[in-house]
Amino acid sequence: MVEKRQRSTVNGQRDLPREAEARALALLDQVKDPEVPVLSVVELGIVRDVEVDDAGAGITVTVTPTYSGCPAMPVIEEEIVAALEAGGFRAVAVKVVYAPAWTTDWIPESAREKLRAYGIAPPGDVTAEQLVPLGPVVRRVACPFCGSNDTGTTSEFGATACKSLHVCRACRQPFEHFKAF
Numbered sequence: 001m002v003e004k005r006q007r008s009t010v011n012g013q014r015d016l017p018r019e020a021e022a023r024a025l026a027l028l029d030q031v032k033d034p035e036v037p038v039l040s041v042v043e044l045g046i047v048r049d050v051e052v053d054d055a056g057a058g059i060t061v062t063v064t065p066t067y068s069g070c071p072a073m074p075v076i077e078e079e080i081v082a083a084l085e086a087g088g089f090r091a092v093a094v095k096v097v098y099a100p101a102w103t104t105d106w107i108p109e110s111a112r113e114k115l116r117a118y119g120i121a122p123p124g125d126v127t128a129e130q131l132v133p134l135g136p137v138v139r140r141v142a143c144p145f146c147g148s149n150d151t152g153t154t155s156e157f158g159a160t161a162c163k164s165l166h167v168c169r170a171c172r173q174p175f176e177h178f179k180a181f
């Protein structure tokens with residue numbers, strides 16, 4: 001979730017920066033992650049903070065990449081600036097912070113449901129099984145289509161490094177899994 005700093009109102013005046021921040025968040029919720037086009041950068045937890053200065057003139061968006069070296073990040077930054085400028089904001093600055101590191105735990109349950117509906121197994125839907133004591137551990141990813149755990153891994157890397165490819169033995173559907181990290 002995006003943490004909002006508490007601001008005080010002066011003499012009962014409208015708290016303009018906070019309204020602007022809410023408007024900015026709504027605009028940013030239209031910016032999808034190119035690697036996971038069903039989720040916005042807000043839903044993915046990439047946008048950590050939005051701060052409008054007290055004059056309402058400048059806006060700073062703090063972002064944390066999904067993983068360091070994420071190739072989509074420059075594109076996302078450009079789209080964030082473009083979306084805010086299209087919404088009337090001036091002087092848009094994007095600040096990239098790497099600590100704390102992004103984790104799939106920042107994806108809320110509502111967004112995980114969207115991933116499932118899109119056919120991507122959300123992070124965390126993994127049960128690890130050890131076939132024989134001290135033998136190889138097999139990660140089984142629940143099928144987003146039928147929920148079966150009877151799935152196999154086709155590739156550790158899908159179209160992007162953050163997703164792996166699987167196939168469901170129950171419904172025979174291939175699917176992607178957003179890896180947990």
Ligand SMILES: [Zn+2]
Nearest residue numbers: 143146168171
């Ligand atoms: Zn299935």
